Amino acid sequence: MLENSLGQPPVLAAHGLYRSFGSTTALNGVDLQISLGQSLAIMGPSGSGKSTLLHALAGIELPDAGSIMLNIPGRAPVDIQGLKDKARTRLRRESFGFVFQSGLLIPELTAEENVAMALMINGVPRNAAISSAGAALAELGLAGMEQRRIGQLSGGQQQRVAIARAQVTGAMMVFADEPTGALDSTTGFEVLEILLQCTVGAGKSLVMVTHDPNVAARCDRVVQLQDGQLISDSLHPSATVDGGAQK
Amino acid sequence: MNILHLSWMLGRPAKSRLAPQVLTASAYAMVSAILLIVLGGAYSFTSFESAAQGMYLPLAAFAVVLLVVPLLVLGSAAARLSARSNDRALSSLRLLGATGAQIGLVAVLQAAGTALAGALAGIVLYLLAAPLASLIPFQGAPIGSAIYLPLWVLAIAVVAVVLLSAGSAAAGLRKLVITPLAVATRSTVPTPSWLRAVITLAGILVLYMVFSNMGQFVQSIAAIIAVVVGGFGFGLLVMNLVGPYLVAKVGKAKLRKARTPQELLAARMILESPAESWRQVSGVAMASFVAVVGGSGAALMELTGSELDQGTWLEHVPADVTTGVLVTLAISFICVAASAAISQSASTLDRAELYRGLNRLGMPYETMNAARTKSIMIPALAASIGFAIASTVLVLPLAGAAILLKPLTVITVIVSVLLGLLLVRGAILVADPRKLLATRE
Numbered sequence: 001m002l003e004n005s006l007g008q009p010p011v012l013a014a015h016g017l018y019r020s021f022g023s024t025t026a027l028n029g030v031d032l033q034i035s036l037g038q039s040l041a042i043m044g045p046s047g048s049g050k051s052t053l054l055h056a057l058a059g060i061e062l063p064d065a066g067s068i069m070l071n072i073p074g075r076a077p078v079d080i081q082g083l084k085d086k087a088r089t090r091l092r093r094e095s096f097g098f099v100f101q102s103g104l105l106i107p108e109l110t111a112e113e114n115v116a117m118a119l120m121i122n123g124v125p126r127n128a129a130i131s132s133a134g135a136a137l138a139e140l141g142l143a144g145m146e147q148r149r150i151g152q153l154s155g156g157q158q159q160r161v162a163i164a165r166a167q168v169t170g171a172m173m174v175f176a177d178e179p180t181g182a183l184d185s186t187t188g189f190e191v192l193e194i195l196l197q198c199t200v201g202a203g204k205s206l207v208m209v210t211h212d213p214n215v216a217a218r219c220d221r222v223v224q225l226q227d228g229q230l231i232s233d234s235l236h237p238s239a240t241v242d243g244g245a246q247k
Numbered sequence: 248m249n250i251l252h253l254s255w256m257l258g259r260p261a262k263s264r265l266a267p268q269v270l271t272a273s274a275y276a277m278v279s280a281i282l283l284i285v286l287g288g289a290y291s292f293t294s295f296e297s298a299a300q301g302m303y304l305p306l307a308a309f310a311v312v313l314l315v316v317p318l319l320v321l322g323s324a325a326a327r328l329s330a331r332s333n334d335r336a337l338s339s340l341r342l343l344g345a346t347g348a349q350i351g352l353v354a355v356l357q358a359a360g361t362a363l364a365g366a367l368a369g370i371v372l373y374l375l376a377a378p379l380a381s382l383i384p385f386q387g388a389p390i391g392s393a394i395y396l397p398l399w400v401l402a403i404a405v406v407a408v409v410l411l412s413a414g415s416a417a418a419g420l421r422k423l424v425i426t427p428l429a430v431a432t433r434s435t436v437p438t439p440s441w442l443r444a445v446i447t448l449a450g451i452l453v454l455y456m457v458f459s460n461m462g463q464f465v466q467s468i469a470a471i472i473a474v475v476v477g478g479f480g481f482g483l484l485v486m487n488l489v490g491p492y493l494v495a496k497v498g499k500a501k502l503r504k505a506r507t508p509q510e511l512l513a514a515r516m517i518l519e520s521p522a523e524s525w526r527q528v529s530g531v532a533m534a535s536f537v538a539v540v541g542g543s544g545a546a547l548m549e550l551t552g553s554e555l556d557q558g559t560w561l562e563h564v565p566a567d568v569t570t571g572v573l574v575t576l577a578i579s580f581i582c583v584a585a586s587a588a589i590s591q592s593a594s595t596l597d598r599a600e601l602y603r604g605l606n607r608l609g610m611p612y613e614t615m616n617a618a619r620t621k622s623i624m625i626p627a628l629a630a631s632i633g634f635a636i637a638s639t640v641l642v643l644p645l646a647g648a649a650i651l652l653k654p655l656t657v658i659t660v661i662v663s664v665l666l667g668l669l670l671v672r673g674a675i676l677v678a679d680p681r682k683l684l685a686t687r688e
Binding site for chain 2: 058086090092093096104106107109113117
């Protein structure tokens with residue numbers, strides 16, 4: 001396993017990922033390692049396998065072949081490929097955070113309850129969960145909006161709630177699929193800044209699928225997919241080695 | 248391409264929407280079969296002597312009317328389910344330039360088509376169940392071959408089911424917004440007013456006083472029927488007036504006490520639309536109400552039978568009322584189960600994207616299913632217990648405590664409430680997100 005300059009193994013290492021849907025090959029022998037504290041953008045044309053790769057890395061869907069090892073410092077390494085459905089669901093809620101384009105917030109719940117739900121599912125009592133959720137929302141500039149229902153928030157505010165939910169559990173890895181795709185450019189930029197601040201700014205890793213080169217340019221590292229194969233892997237000029245690519 | 252052809256293309260049986268189609272058609276089949284059996288029973292009463300007909304036919308008509316409400320609820324839920332199971336196709340049609348009215352017509356025709364298939368299957372079910380139903384005794388003898396309706400009645404019943412489903416489908420579609428991009432549920436969060444509770448309490452008080460002063464008429468069979476039917480009609484009205492308010496109060500109490508994710512989610516789902524939550528469980532409340540009114544009515548009839556009635560048609564009335572109550576309860580339960588299964592399936596499909604998304608985020612399907620189940624069973628429990636108590640208060644001046652405490656009444660009520668709750672619990676199993684959504688992957 002490759003290590004960074006501090007001798008740490010990558011927090012997530014995928015090897016030989018292969019996935020097909022009927023006659024379409026979505027992933028074709030993808031190898032990828034991600035370091036702790038690194039932001040990685042996955043780019044590529046439609047149908048190139050970006051979302052399939054993200055889903056595989058996050059344990060949402062299993063690849064047909066290959067291996068994915070999760071190695072969070074202080075915890076035992078986990079072979080995601082070897083986990084059963086329930087165990088992967090548990091892994092996702094305990095170790096990962098997610099921000100999707102549509103937010104996937106529960107419309108019946110308030111902003112605060114949406115964030116608290118991530119903690120409550122992990123066994124945190126309601127009062128403590130609500131308290132942490134309120135603090136997380138306040139950090140993202142949503143103080144005073146805790147009791148609003150999702151329909152009463154703007155698109156940018158909804159994405160901030162989704163970011164708060166992704167980071168309130170203390171997950172060391174956050175996966176984002178076009179998190180700014182449904183937002184105007186100004187709001188999208190603000191949301192991206194908040195997302196980066198909450199993840200890499202706090203020493204966590206961020207894996208993000210995006211079509212937008214401007215969004216990708218804000219990440220430490222950009223990989224390009226085409227026809228299910230990794231065709232390029234580049235470090236941002238300002239990215240540090242410890243937080244950067246380990247290829 | 249005309250609308251009929253388009254409706255067939257989009258609504259014909261297909262693997263991807265098999266579960267909702269089979270579910271909807273089965274529900275219509277069950278309701279149609281029940282409707283025909285009740286009509287058959289009513290038809291058999293026309294062979295009684297004219298004095299007996301005067302009593303039996305209004306009660307039979309009452310049972311038929313009872314079926315219309317669940318049929319309308321079922322039609323509305325079926326239309327939503329039909330639109331939901333075709334959401335992508337309907338949105339695409341909008342994108343291609345079809346108007347909202349054209350899409351609405353397609354969805355209504357699809358619902359009517361499903362209802363027609365269900366109603367025809369219902370005739371088969373009716374013919375299969377008729378030999379059993381013909382054994383039900385009225386006036387001291389089994390109904391027998393009189394249960395078999397003439398062909399023209401069957402045809403009218405099928406047309407009525409299709410028209411009712413189309414009408415309620417059109418009403419149900421008003422709750423959906425079909426845009427070129429998606430099919431969405433209109434988001435309105437009505438808060439039932441406390442005025443409903445005040446009006447209901449005032450109504451119960453007025454009726455209580457009226458009934459209390461009618462004690463001298465209670466020996467007359469005609470008065471008993473008038474009071475029972477009148478009280479029943481009023482009770483249904485009260486139920487639908489106060490039901491959403493009661494559900495909202497229970498939802499708020501549950502929200503305050505919620506400790507687990509499923510409890511919190513269930514309470515919020517109830518409060519999202521107390522009126523919708525109420526509609527889904529109103530059948531349980533109805534069954535509960537029928538159980539109290541019917542149970543005490545049956546017990547009362549046992550007491551009022553006199554030796555003078557021996558040898559006349561009146562001799563069989565007490566036993567027939569008990570039979571009628573049991574048949575009505577069975578009908579209520581079947582309608583409740585069908586409505587709950589259909590509306591919960593529509594609700595699961597409404598939230599398909601969210602359920603899948605939340606599972607990706609790490610929320611187990613079990614948690615979502617538990618929340619969904621609680622969001623139905625909590626109002627169902629409140630409705631059945633609440634309305635058993637309310638109808639007991641309503642019936643008290645008519646029947647008196649002695650009647651209400653009779654084992655027959657008490658057993659009828661307890662068994663009915665338990666059976667109703669069990670049926671609802673069983674029926675909503677079909678709407679388990681993991682199983683239902685798997686059929687659409």
